[in-house]
Amino acid sequence: NGLTDFKDILGFNVQADATRSALFAASAVTLALAVFVxxxxxxxxxxxxxxxxxxxxxxxxFLGWRxxxxKLFAFTVSAIMAGLARAxxxxxxxxxxxxxxxxxNSIEVVIWTAVGGRGTIVGPIIGALLVNAGKSWFTGVLPEFWLFALGGLFVAVTLFLPKGIVGMWDSWRGKAKALxxxxxxxxxxxxxQEPRPKIVRSAARTPGAWSASDPEPQPAE
Structure with a gap:
């Protein structure tokens, strides 16, 4: 069941290498625009x-904001981004x-955010890359246990990495700056606190004046 047999898009063959490259580039540009917005x-x-x-x-x-x-603004922006991603x-x-x-699938999105870092912009992107890389490997080896692994990953991240990868990195960087x-x-x-050496300046000598460092004058014979 479902919609299949997508052969072309805007008159271009979706199986052609050039079309696939263009779709990949469009996905990257859309992601960059989404991050910027x-x-x-x-x-x-x-x-x-x-x-x-x-x-x-x-x-x-209480402060007067509706x-x-x-929430409607946030849902609208997220729906636009989700629609572009699905397209x-x-x-x-x-x-x-x-x-x-x-x-x-919705649970996976939540886990992307948890792994990468909640409350960050780059965190969900990092989480999506890591979780999907693990999914590609895990479903090829033990596909029937993927959902269990996904649940275990979520529990582990919640217990041991509550701020995600980006949050952990920011915490380490903050500690390094403090140190x-x-x-x-x-x-x-x-x-x-180190004592500075004292500099003793000698008084300027007038021409013809005798100094203690000079030899004593001898009486004339």
Whole structure:
């Protein structure tokens, strides 16, 4: 069941190498645009509202914002991105069937986000690459156990890697910066405590003046 036998798109043969390359390039460009748009939204005032609704919806309502409008905007943008992704996906695989709408596919998307890093933009992309690479290998070796492995991966990430790969990297980088700053501060404090050598400047001698370092004058005979 489903829609099959996709032979051409816009008059181009989908089996041709040039068409496949063009679809792959279009997918990469669409992904880059999606990342750019998402980053722009997150950095804008509306992105702050999205985070406020996510973390404290009741307080956001109390401040006078309509949480329904914020959610509707987020759902609309995500639906547009999902539609573009599916439009580029179907011609490349050549089939679309009801099995694509199974709950397991939605669960995989959640696991992509959990593995890569929740609340980040690059995290879900990294998670999607890693999880799908593991899926390609696992389904070829033990296909009947893939769902169990997927569930175990989600539990393991939730327990041992709650911030995901990107969150763990940011945490390590923050600790490294803190250690470097502490080391520089300690070095600066040590330099400030070291006594500086005193420089004794001798008074300028006037011409013809006698100094203690000069030989004593002898009386004339």
């Amino acid at each position: 998402t980053a722009a939204i997150v950095r804008s005032k509306y992105g702050k509202l999205l985070m406020a609704v996510r973390d404290a919806e009741s307080r956001t309502r 949480a329904e409008d914020v 580029l996906y179907v011609p490349q695989v050549g089939i679309i069937n009801p099995g694509e709408f199974e709950p397991s 470097r700053a502490a080391s520089l501060a300690a070095e600066a404090g040590a330099d400030a």
